[in-house]
Amino acid sequence: xxxxxxxxxxxxxxxGLTGEIIxxxxxxxxxxxxxxxxQVTDETARRHYAEHVExxxxxxxxxxxxxxxxxxxxxxxxxxxxxxxxxxxxxDPKESLVGTIRGDFGLDVxxxxxxxxxxLESAKRxxxxxxxxxxxxxxxxxEERWVYE
Ligand code: DAT
Ligand code: MG
Numbered sequence: 001x002x003x004x005x006x007x008x009x010x011x012x013x014x015x016g017l018t019g020e021i022i023x024x025x026x027x028x029x030x031x032x033x034x035x036x037x038x039q040v041t042d043e044t045a046r047r048h049y050a051e052h053v054e055x056x057x058x059x060x061x062x063x064x065x066x067x068x069x070x071x072x073x074x075x076x077x078x079x080x081x082x083x084x085x086x087x088x089x090x091x092d093p094k095e096s097l098v099g100t101i102r103g104d105f106g107l108d109v110x111x112x113x114x115x116x117x118x119x120l121e122s123a124k125r126x127x128x129x130x131x132x133x134x135x136x137x138x139x140x141x142x143e144e145r146w147v148y149e
Contacts, residue, residue, distance in 0.1 A: 002080040005126035007115040010068035018071055021101055029147035034136045035073040040066050047129050072130045081123050088116040
């Protein structure tokens with residue numbers, strides 16, 4: 001089973017979409033194995049978005065992501081990394097397909113509701129930034145034998 005890192009961003013929480021977003025992940029059949037609500041610190045945000053440090057939007061991105069509570073989580077399932085990227089939608093919500101989280105709820109690239117790791121390598125790196133190993137719970141969802149053949 002693959003694990004990915006997902007985070008409902010401050011706009012998702014402030015707009016009351018936490019439940020809606022969690023629902024979409026659950027209904028897909030994916031398993032949430034760690035989750036909390038917290039205000040991301042400046043240090044954690046800078047580590048998380050280190051690859052974007054030279055980008056013109058870096059400072060506003062850090063300011064936004066630390067501005068209000070977020071909901072980081074570890075999501076597990078078959079192909080979890082790419083499946084979650086598909087559920088999240090394209091980076092710019094103006095271009096994300098309807099049916100995706102960003103496509104259904106967003107309009108601005110700086111307010112795109114959800115983060116989802118872009119590769120298995122990024123997922124591992126980001127999980128280690130946001131969670132300790134003992135925070136992930138080991139369990140199976142009762143419906144999994146109806147989700148997987
Ligand atoms: P993604 O979140 O789809 O992986 P990314 O890694 O390229 O996208 O960028 C990280 C975040 O930075 C993205 O979710 C929103 C913000 N961002 C990206 N491109 C931007 C831009 N051109 N202007 C403002 N914010 C941007
Ligand atoms: Mg990214």
